[in-house]
Amino acid sequence: MNIINIEHIAKIYHLGFEEVRALSDVSLKIDKNEYVAIMGPSGSGKSTLMNMLGCLDTPTSGKYDFKGVSVSEMNDNELARIRNKEIGFVFQTFNLLPRSDALHNVELPLIYSGISYAERRERAEKALVDVGLGDRIKHKPNELSGGQRQRVAVARALVTQPSIILADEPTGNLDSKTGEEIMQLLNEIHNNGNTIILVTHEEYIAAHAARIIRLKDGLVEKDEIVERRYEPDTKISGVN
Amino acid sequence: MRYILFELKEGLLIALGALRSNKVRTSLTMLGIFIGITVVVLMSTAIKGIDNSFQQGISALGSDVLYIDKWAWFSNEDWWRLRNRDNIDMEDYEKFKELARLPVAVAPVINSQQTVKYQDRRVEGVFLTGSSSDYVKTTNFTFDQGRFYSEIESNASRQVGVIGSEIAKELFPRGDALDKTIKIGGANFKIVGVLSEQGSFILGPWNPDNQVFIPIGSIFKNFVAQHRGTITLNVRAPNPGLVEETKAEAEGVMRKVRGLKYDEENDFSINQQEGLMENYNSVVGVIQIAGLFITGLSLFVGAIGIMNIMFVSVRERTREIGIRKAIGARKRTILSQFLLESSAICILGGIAGLIAAILGSMALNQYFPTSIQVDAVIIAIGVSAITGILSGLAPAYTASKLDPVESLRYE
Numbered sequence: 057m058n059i060i061n062i063e064h065i066a067k068i069y070h071l072g073f074e075e076v077r078a079l080s081d082v083s084l085k086i087d088k089n090e091y092v093a094i095m096g097p098s099g100s101g102k103s104t105l106m107n108m109l110g111c112l113d114t115p116t117s118g119k120y121d122f123k124g125v126s127v128s129e130m131n132d133n134e135l136a137r138i139r140n141k142e143i144g145f146v147f148q149t150f151n152l153l154p155r156s157d158a159l160h161n162v163e164l165p166l167i168y169s170g171i172s173y174a175e176r177r178e179r180a181e182k183a184l185v186d187v188g189l190g191d192r193i194k195h196k197p198n199e200l201s202g203g204q205r206q207r208v209a210v211a212r213a214l215v216t217q218p219s220i221i222l223a224d225e226p227t228g229n230l231d232s233k234t235g236e237e238i239m240q241l242l243n244e245i246h247n248n249g250n251t252i253i254l255v256t257h258e259e260y261i262a263a264h265a266a267r268i269i270r271l272k273d274g275l276v277e278k279d280e281i282v283e284r285r286y287e288p289d290t291k292i293s294g295v296n
Numbered sequence: 297m298r299y300i301l302f303e304l305k306e307g308l309l310i311a312l313g314a315l316r317s318n319k320v321r322t323s324l325t326m327l328g329i330f331i332g333i334t335v336v337v338l339m340s341t342a343i344k345g346i347d348n349s350f351q352q353g354i355s356a357l358g359s360d361v362l363y364i365d366k367w368a369w370f371s372n373e374d375w376w377r378l379r380n381r382d383n384i385d386m387e388d389y390e391k392f393k394e395l396a397r398l399p400v401a402v403a404p405v406i407n408s409q410q411t412v413k414y415q416d417r418r419v420e421g422v423f424l425t426g427s428s429s430d431y432v433k434t435t436n437f438t439f440d441q442g443r444f445y446s447e448i449e450s451n452a453s454r455q456v457g458v459i460g461s462e463i464a465k466e467l468f469p470r471g472d473a474l475d476k477t478i479k480i481g482g483a484n485f486k487i488v489g490v491l492s493e494q495g496s497f498i499l500g501p502w503n504p505d506n507q508v509f510i511p512i513g514s515i516f517k518n519f520v521a522q523h524r525g526t527i528t529l530n531v532r533a534p535n536p537g538l539v540e541e542t543k544a545e546a547e548g549v550m551r552k553v554r555g556l557k558y559d560e561e562n563d564f565s566i567n568q569q570e571g572l573m574e575n576y577n578s579v580v581g582v583i584q585i586a587g588l589f590i591t592g593l594s595l596f597v598g599a600i601g602i603m604n605i606m607f608v609s610v611r612e613r614t615r616e617i618g619i620r621k622a623i624g625a626r627k628r629t630i631l632s633q634f635l636l637e638s639s640a641i642c643i644l645g646g647i648a649g650l651i652a653a654i655l656g657s658m659a660l661n662q663y664f665p666t667s668i669q670v671d672a673v674i675i676a677i678g679v680s681a682i683t684g685i686l687s688g689l690a691p692a693y694t695a696s697k698l699d700p701v702e703s704l705r706y707e
Contacts, residue, residue: 107701110622112621112622112700112701112704113701132626132627133626133627133628136621136624136625136626136627137624137626139621139622139623139624140623140624141624145622145623147704151615151618151619151622151704152619153616153619154616155313155314155317156313164620164623165623165624167306168620168623168624168625168626168629169624170299170302170303212623
């Protein structure tokens, strides 16, 4: 079954009297355990599409079904619930709470899903160990390197065992070596059966994915299967 | 329901965490509420204290007593006209006592100020009250030791006296005043009775605790020339319900005693504690309202400070709000987080203020009667909680309505 099924969605913003069509007409399906990269130049609508896929925003028109449930007509609370349970976000700027330690950052989504203290601490700790930060759980973001911060973010995305991981330029703020490490981590996560959607404008980052969707001017320009997928083989952590 | 409790608990932990990570700002904001609550509570305990002590003092004097006097206690009448009235003298008293039917007791009263000494201890400027043995029946006095002077002692103008509790404490720290001979002015008086504590600082020299009571004949003999002073007649009604009748009768009798014609005005005044009460209430009422208004204003300023800080905090944490929303916080969760934050500031500040006020009023109590009321405590905490919620409401609502996409983009 498709996890994501989008049919003819459009998103129109009004800036003053001007009408901006961020997405004109996009349809796509994403299956379980796919590794999809969404690419496109700036202004192509990939950020809007990502917000849509991540249930941060609703389309102006069209249909969006998430695991068979229609998202297009959901209210704010229902969207919050979907984001909490089904989607794990990894952002370009990490977006960790600066004054909280790694453990608290990772357990935060579990707080919002009402999980008891003992259980969520245990799960958050395990998620941090899985991304190779078992010895950094009490560190605050400013005591961690960029790569480590992004790993905390990945742990936070994984801790709820979501249906999809949505990574928006996850290597954008990292040097190429650390970026590559994060990509390896995503690969492992994918190999463990997770569904990953990657938003990027870098070809070599997109090359990690198994399928690339290219956007242009709010439309899908190309939706292709990657023939020779770049798959790093070094294992850097114990994701399972 | 359980989920709401869970959310409240987690929200509170998050709020306290946010407050802890911003200690300077939190404590400065708290200071506003702290000062507000301190002054409001202090003010209300002081007002309550004054009120209590006034009521207590008044009831010691008896609320059903009329005071027939040359002077009016509270009036707008010309001072010179009052001054030109004839003095009320002992003859007036005798006639009045004979003619008046209703009163249970009538006592002539005259005062003087004298220094009172016992051995090497002395109290200066003591209010000396001279009267008859009926005087005690016009009051609600209770005795620590001894008794009031008797009719025989009074009629014979003996050198005997009854002293108030404060005087007794000053002159006889060991409490052995009874039957001792003290010097009032230059004359010797034997103490036949000591009053237990009656009163109230607010009555000043009128407080029985600071007075000495001797027979009126003795006061004329030793301190005041009889033809020079005007006396006051203390007239007690049979019960509080008959005060008006007693007053009407007293007016008629007094006009007769003074030989006034039907078209002549009264050349005396009938005073009542009620007048004192009314006067007190109007003065204290104004002080109360003004005091609570001014102190309330400082609480209000504190609340505005909190609202301001919360708005800044929401603006500053836009990105944090975006993150929380992206990973699943609902509107309600964000709303309660910020409301709990502002309430926590207020309640903590309020409790600190309350403690300061209690300590402050204990310290003040050395000089000034204060009275901490349980309701004042409850109101103080309630007011701070409400202040917190009200001042946090607008900022928290703003925060909860933020769009996750935009707030994540916010720099």
